[in-house]
Amino acid sequence: MSRPDERPLTRLPTLQPKKSSLELCVFCPKLCRSACPVSNAEPRETLTPWGKMSMAYFVANESVELAPSFANPAWACTGCFGCRESCDHKNDVTGTLFEARSALAASGVAPPAALRVIERFDERSAILATNALDLSSLAEVEESAPTALLIGCAYARHAPDEARDAVRATAKLVSGNVSVVKVCCGAPLLYAGAKKRFIQQGEMLAQAIKHKARLVVLDAGCASTLRVHHAAHGTGMIAPVEHFTELAARELGSLNRVEGLADGPVRYHDPCQLGRGLGVYDPPRDLLSRALGRAPDEFQRTRTDARCSGAGGLLPVTMPEVSRAIAATRVDEHVACGGGTIVTACASSAIKLRNQGASVVDLVTIVARALGV
Ligand code: SF4
Ligand code: SF4
Known part of the structure; x- marks a missing residue:
């Protein structure tokens, strides 16, 4: 039999452009483990x-059989970009594993939990279009406004108060009304392995905001999906895309101190998609410092080295126990650092950490209070 690197990826040919990324890991001493x-x-x-x-790689080049036991590890990833930071090659494991999910799903070996996400995507993302949150009743919402705000499905489903804070705060920051986007970015399709539908979803979103001057995104996962993954697939948005914290940090002088917030530790958790995904580390800390009147407390590992909450990449549905264990470890670390309140800027992380008993506040709520809206 020929050497592994001489075997073409005939079984999953769409992974051919990722062959060198796969081989960096396959032949690596696992610096990122x-x-x-x-x-x-x-x-x-x-x-x-590495595994x-x-x-x-070995499924793709037919060294092992096409079977769930070899396919499922591609879905055992939160997409946190953590390995990239420890890798001398800065290898794109996240993007490569998402590409592998798509190739494996097309070959009929996606985990049932991922298939259910694809089947239910239209029904679940419809919450953005059906106005279930009644955001359009807010005085700050106006369909023709030049600033579009993408709330994201996680906020729409699980954090409606924070979604309303985002509408009011964004309107105050741009000194005008906002138009609320009714189309999902398609992240669940990317994570599940439905690449064609993911790209179509990006095109639908680009169409929905084509007359807007800018797109402000509340959820760190949606922002990273647009600026990293849609951009990689050539479905970039026409309007500039920025995360809510980037917009708010530019208007730092508009924020006042929030009374009562600084009683006890207030620890910032870097969401993986905002931090390593988009490189946004300082704006959330600047906002929190302004509202607290002092620098926020920190986890032991922060910024590029921050640890994941376990909420991303569909891990909560493909490996729920592992996802819970990851979140529990983060909460234990928070307690070991002195406890108090965790502040984050990602609805999925907030839910996961709260479910493990932590007191968690979303940064958008603090910014809204600091703006007096
Ligand atoms: S991500 Fe980098 S360090 Fe980790 S196994 Fe792959 S090549 Fe090695
Ligand atoms: S979960 Fe994070 S560290 Fe692990 S493989 Fe995925 S991107 Fe890399």
């Missing part, structure tokens, strides 16, 4: 970044 929240929570070699990339 301690960075992966999934293999830290469930210590199995196949769940390390996941190797399984996809």
Whole structure:
């Protein structure tokens, strides 16, 4: 039999452009192994970044059979970009594993939980279009406004108060009304392995905002999906896309101190998609410092080295116990650092950490209070 690197990826040919990324991991001494929240929570070699990339590679070049046991590790990833930071090559494991999910799903070996996400996508993302949150009744919402605001499905479903805070705060920051976007960015389709539909969803979103001057995005996951993953697939948006914290930090002088907030530790958790995904580390800290009147408390590992909450990449549905264990570890670290309140800028992280008993406040709520809206 020929050497592995001489075998073409005939079984999953759409992975051919990712062959060099896969091979960096396959032939690597695994420098990133301690960075992966999934293999830290469930210590199995196949769940390390190396193991996941190797399984996809060996399925693709027909070294192993096309079977769920070899395919499923591609879905054992939160998409946290943590391994990239420990990798001398800055290898794109996140993007490659998402591409592998798509190739494996097209070959009929996606996990049932991922297939259910694809089947239910239209029904679940309809919450943005059906006005279930009644955002259009807010005085700050106007369909023809030049600033579009994408709330995201996680906020729409699980954090309606924070969604309303985002509408009011964004309107105050841009000194005008906002138009609320009714189309999902398609992140669940990307994570589940439905690449064609993911790209179509991006095109629908681009169409929906084509007359807007800018798009402000509340959810860190949606912002990273647009600026990293849609951009990589050539479905970039026409209007400039910025995360809510980037907009708010430019208007820092409009924020006042929030009384009562600084009683006890207030610890900032870097959402993976906002931090490593978009490189946005200072704006949330600047906002929080302004509202607190002092620098926020920190986890032991922060910024590029911050640890994942376990909420991303569909891990809560494909490996719910592992996802819970990751979140529990973050809360234990928070308690070990002195406890208090966790502030984050990602609805999914907030839900996960809250479910493990932590007191969590979304940064958008603090900004809204600091703006007096
Ligand atoms: S991400 Fe980098 S360090 Fe980790 S296994 Fe792949 S090549 Fe090695
Ligand atoms: S992106 Fe995060 S979860 Fe995925 S393999 Fe890398 S470290 Fe693990």
